[in-house]
Amino acid sequence: MINDTTPYLYPFSIEYNILIVGIWILLWENIGRMDRHTHLPSVEMTYEDDNTKGISSNLIIYVDCHSSNRGLFAGLxxxxxxxxxxxxFFIFTANDATKQHGLQVNGFSELIIHVIMIAVAILAFLAIKNLDLIKHGISNVDDLLLYICLPCIFLYAVFSMVPAFTYGKPLFVAVSIVQVVQAVIQTALIADGLRRCANSSNLAAKKPGRELITFLVVANVALWLLETFEIKSEEGNYYKYKFYGKETWTLLSHMTLPLALFYRFHSSVCLVDIWKAGYEAEAEH
Known part of the structure; x- marks a missing residue:
């Protein structure tokens, strides 16, 4: 059981350390910045017990979920x-007679998800450009964590494309191409969306592109699940083992795959930040 679960658990240790680096950078940026040290406003609460009336609490946060239902439903x-x-995929690959069907299920699933996410990201980019630009500077930590993942996505796509092209698997060649295209478009969307806000009441009410952002949040989590469970399986790496050898491919995948998986996880976090802050008025500094 340990040998079977280790390939799936290994990327989490890498992702955890990358997140810790981002947190330390945020701490370093905010040390001494008294203007950023704000607290949540207290909310007056009424309790059933008469002796506790009037007690204020700062543990309650209100989140506006308007214009998110259809995006959330489609993402689910x-x-x-x-x-x-x-x-x-696991049912088909468990039998040698149906292993090819399992690989095709894997390839078509990734291809369809990536194509849909490319279309949604383009539409979201066109929608959020109507929002206002943030006048004050923002932290570049999210951009940094995304940018360091892009070279690993490119390398992993190239390493995967070579054996697929060699053994005549156009489906997996197409999957590798759309992976790179989707990552580039989504990164541009996130970099722009993190610098947007809704200073006017009209934009705050309409919330252009919020349903699309909601869909991308859930879709990135779904794609992260798909890549974690299928790409790390031995059956999913059959042609790569055959082309590179198991030891060489293990080395190549361990150099690139953890950051490629982290990109999906961190993209969903950045998109949630856009979903929350992008449709509110810019905070005063």
């Missing part, structure tokens, strides 16, 4: 379809 549908794809 994609997540369910992704889970079904993962189940079918």
């Amino acid at each position: 549908l994609m997540t369910v379809a992704t889970i079904i794809s993962i189940i079918l």
Whole structure:
């Protein structure tokens, strides 16, 4: 059981350390910045006990979920379809006679998800450009964590494309290409969206592109699940083992895959930040 679960647990240790680096950078940026040391406003609460009336609490946070329902519903549908794809992949690859069907399920699932996410990211980019630009500077930590992942996504796509092209697997060549295209477009969307806000009441009410951002949040989590469970499986790496050898491919994948998986996780976090702060008025500094 340890040997079977180790490949899936290994990327989490890498992702954890990358997140810790980001947190230390944020701490370093904010030390001595008294203007950023603000607290949540207290909210007056009424309790059933008469003796506790009037007690204020700063542990309650209100989140406006307006213009998110359809995006959330579509994202959940994609997540369910992704889970079904993962189940079918393991069922088919458990039998040598149906192993090819499992690989095709894996390839078509990734291809369809990436194509849909590319279309949604482009539409979201066109929608959020109507928002106002933030006048004050923001932290570049999120950008840094995304940018350091992009070279690993490019390298992993190239390393995966070579054996697919050699053994005549156009489906997986297409998957590698759309992985890179989707990552580039989504990174541009996030970099722009983190610098947007809604200073006017009209934009705050309309919330352009919020449903699309909601969908991308859930879709990135679904894609992270798909890549974690299917790419790390031995059956999913059959052609790569055959082309590179198991030891060489293990080395190449361990150099690139953890950051490629981290990109999906961190992208969802950045998109949540856009979903929350991008449709509010710019905070005063």
